[in-house]
Amino acid sequence: MDHLESVSVTVDLLSGNEAIARGAFEAGVKVATGYPGTPSTEILEAAAAYRPAIYCEWSPNEKVAMEVAVGASLAGARSIVTMKHVGLNVAADPLMTFAYVGAVGGMVVCVADDPGMHSSQNEQDTRHYARFAKIPLLEPADSQEARDFLKRGLEISERFNMPVILRTTTRVSHSRGVVRLEEPAADRPPAEFHRNPPQYVPIPAWGRVMRARLEERLARLREAVEVSPLNRIEPGDPSLGIITSSISYQYVREVFPEAAVLKLGWSYPFPDGLIRRFADSVRRLLVVEELDDFLEEHVRSLGRACEGRAWVPGIGELSPARLEASRARMEGRPAPQPPDPGIGADLPARPPVLCASCPHRGVFQALKEFDVVVTGDIGCYSLGVLPPLNRMDTILCMGAGVSMPQGFEKAGERRKIVGMVGDSTFFHSGITGLLDLVHNRGTSTIIVVDNRTTAMTGHQDHPGTERNLMGEPVPAVSIEAIARACGIEHVATVNPWDLAGTTRALREAIESGKAAVVVSRGACPLCAGKPRGAPRVVDDSICQQCQQCLDLGCPAIEFTEGNLHINEYLCGGCSLCQQVCPFEAIRTQEGAHAD
Amino acid sequence: MQTEPATSLVLAGVGGQGILLASEIIARAAMAAGFDVKTNEVHGMAQRGGSVVAQIRFGPRVYSPLVPARSARILAALERVEALRYVDLVAPDGLAVVSSQAIVPVTVSSGAARYPDDAEPRLRSAFARLLFLDAASIALKAGSIRATNVVVVGAVAADLALPASAWEESIRASVKEKYLDLNLRAFQLGRDEARRVLGA
Incomplete structure (x- = not known):
């Protein structure tokens, strides 16, 4: 692009994800849905800035999000649905058949891949899904194209009656670039569904017709792609x-x-x-x-x-x-030489860690008391697998923390099994695992670490929170009530910053001999708005340097060259270090006891 | 397809230090000056106290948002050892602006790794030009330690030929109204310090 032309045009510096949302706004998208997942999350967050022109929702999972968007398309409205690459596995079921049924209002499935696995458990390539589902695939290379291609994708979707995949990668989604903006097009006709069961109901007789029609559409697409300005x-x-x-x-x-x-x-x-x-x-x-x-x-x-x-x-x-x-x-040349490796070779690694005063830390610390297998799940609490917490044994996919214990148990694993799942992940795909546990007579304990938000992806709402993406107050769905409704009899709720109480509740659950659910309820400190308590200090005259507090892996506790110190700017005053100190050497500045 | 090469910058620090805001301010200033701009930032898992890096490139036409090896004109770091992780991105005659702040990672506290005590000599040997400054103290002088990132942006600005009006427009567009004066002060103090030391 020529930067000098920008004088007379409205431009902004947008990430690829923000540009997709802008494109949706300009194209008159009526419904935008999704489930948070890095690197896709900001698409829907940015779309929410265009409320109420765009109805936006975080759905409980990607499958629901896809189905809501399909409903909007069949009603004649334009829609987008957003997710990360592994989210499309969850939403693959509706996508595959929607390709048969066909879009009415334009629908673009925005999927962000994560090559290099910056924040993902695999690096699967979404492009295969386009060929698998026999639908068009658009791949923007920067923010301007992200906005442009979203709009073109909606047009293609309507012209060929097909959902379209708009596939980005981490570096497209999270790079910012200069984007030319336009005002939204004129209002689109109001949504109205026209009943036509042979078009919308893939019972085998009609599905076979749709199957043949899908190939006809593909043939027309092959002609259109040859002359598309997108290539x-x-x-x-x-x-x-x-x-x-x-x-x-x-x-x-x-x-x-x-x-x-x-x-x-x-x-x-x-x-x-x-x-x-x-x-x-x-x-x-x-x-x-x-x-x-x-x-x-x-x-x-x-x-x-x-x-x-x-x-x-x-x-x-x-x-x-x-x-x-x-x-x-x-070209047969030697590869460019890396610089002197001596300068950076021995630098200390700085992996992501649970924040100071994170409620999950208390649960992991309590779990250290038990010789159990811990099946983990996707979220901040995945970090509990790393030293010094070392208290998670497996991670597979969303919901597996709840479902996998049953397999361990039925296989005859000698230890008890504890499954761990976050609140948002529980609503996403933990409930079906709970039903399995009850229906098939499992005796594992499931800990729901409820920090009142979808934390890892940047604090999105979910069915257990009191506000939705439209900003409306909504009833918070109770995890305990769902557990009971699933048939779990042993349901307990703990304060994760109370180590003794959490340990006791876990012991009761694990030793109950029945399927049990323990809800660890403590809000993410990044959302709480204020520290849990006064910052703690170490009294050097008492401290024996036993280093038990360091086993918490708290970033506020710094230990270098024999000097143990709590960083007052980082400390959130959760008091866990005070509770684990056997010498009572940790206290608040004023000498106050734990909250 | 050869065009004038883009100006590349790398920002490094620890999750929570405000790297994203610093990146946005620099990018918006370049845009306000009429350049094509691309940036890249780390989101998600990497922000939980981990190493964070942002890259900014501007010029008449920018392709890659990622900085090619040995091409960055400026590396700015909000933590001293974080600067040492990106030596291979910096041009041989590049400038490193490094806040003297040291943030001890959990890997060091737990005894699994050692925090280098010779960070400053290493910085001096790694970079042709180094501005090693106590940005946190300068930020406190401006009104809040939270503005440390903008002090560093100010120091970076001293070595970039972007007009003052572009920087002001950018800071206005990037920070909340109630923090505008604080950030403008922090920017100014950072730029003054860089000019004093680098002799601009």
Whole structure:
């Protein structure tokens, strides 16, 4: 883009996620749903800034979010649904069949992948889902395209009656760039559902018709993608041509400025004719893509020789530096030398940790008393697996913390099993596991660490909170009441900053011989607005340096060169260190006892 | 496709220190000065007290939001050892603006790692130009230790040829009204300190 033109146009500096939300606003999207997940979360948070023009909701999980958006589409309204890559696994069921049923109002499924696993448990490649579901795939490479492609995606969705996947990656979603803005288009016609069961009900007789119609739509899409302005050839030196998409395009332009480039913005259905023409116009063909060999395999299937994974890494995310190293290998040059490793080789790691005064710390500390298997789940409390807490044994996916204990138990594991799940994750997919535990006579204990928010992703509401994304006061659903309704008889609630009480409640639950639920209720300190108590100090004249307080892994407790000190700016006054100190050397400045 | 290379900056620190705001202020100032801008920031898991890095690039046309190796003109760090993690991104003649603050990670408190006691000499040997400043004390002088990040932004501004009006416009757009004066003061003090030491 030419920066000088921006004088007469409204521009803003937006992240990819904010730009998607802006596109939704400009395109007249009526309903936006999603479930939080890094790196997708800010799409819906930014969309909420356009309330009430856009109705926004955090749904209990991605499947519900997808189904709500489908409902809006069938009523004729434009909708978007947002999630991270693994969220699409949860929402895959409605997506696969919605491809058959077909969209009425435009619907774009915004999915953010996480190459390099910055905040994820795997680095699956969402592009396969587009081919799997036989629906269009758009891949913006920066914030401007994120806004533009969202709007184009809605148009494609309506023109071909299909949901469209808009796939970003961490570096597209979380990079900011200059975006040209427009005002929203004129009002769209009011939503009205037109009954037509053969179109909307995939019972086998009608589903077979839909199946054939899906292929007809794909055939029309294959024609449209060939002439789409979302794909373009950037001419260059024909000795090397590069096919690329998404953020990889930006790295290609940095590292191979002279090359001819086929940039794919609408990458599925593949524009076969365009790919063939480009391949035939260059002497050597390279595919640069992150994660799987999605494009490379297809180019080969067209009978065109190409290189890709032989030079460009497919594990972890790309970067200009990694692609520079790829180029050096291709050209038989030595890789660029890293700087003197002595300077940074021995630096202390600084992994993320549970915050000072985090309620989860009390639960992990109490769990140290028990020889049990702990099945964990997805959230801040995943950090409890790391030293010095070391109190989580497994993590799989959302909800597995509740469901997996049953398998351990029925397999004959000699120890008792404790499942751990956060409040938002419990509503997302923990309840079905609880039903299994009761129905199939399990005896495990499930701890719901209820910090009153979806903390890890930046504090979103969920069914257990008292306000929704529209800002409306709503009844907070009781976790204890759900547990009882599921048939759990042993239900207890604890204050996680009371170590003795938490330990006692856990012992009763674990030794009850029945399925039990313990709710640890303590609000996330980042949301509480004020510290839990006065900052603690260490009385050096009493402290024996036994270091038991350090086993809490609290970032406020600093220990260097024999000096044990509590950082007064970080300390939230939760008193857990005071409770674990066997010498009563930790207290408040005024000498007050624990709250 | 060769165009004028972008100006690249790297900001490093610890989750909670305000790296995102610092990044936004610098990026908006470059945008206000008429440049194309891209930034990248870390969200999610990495913000829970972990190492945080933000990257900013501006120029007539910017492609990658990530800074290519050995190309950053300025590295700004809000914590002394965090600066040492990104030596490989900084250009051979690049400037490092490093707040002298030391934040001890849990890995050190638990005995699993050692916090280097020679951070300053290492910084001096790693970077051709170094501004090692007590940004927290300067922020306190401006009114609050919370403005330490903006003190560092001010120091960065001293070495960038962006107009003062762009910085002011950017700070106005990036901070809450009630903290505007504090942040403008912190910016000014940081810039003055950098000019004094670097002789700009």
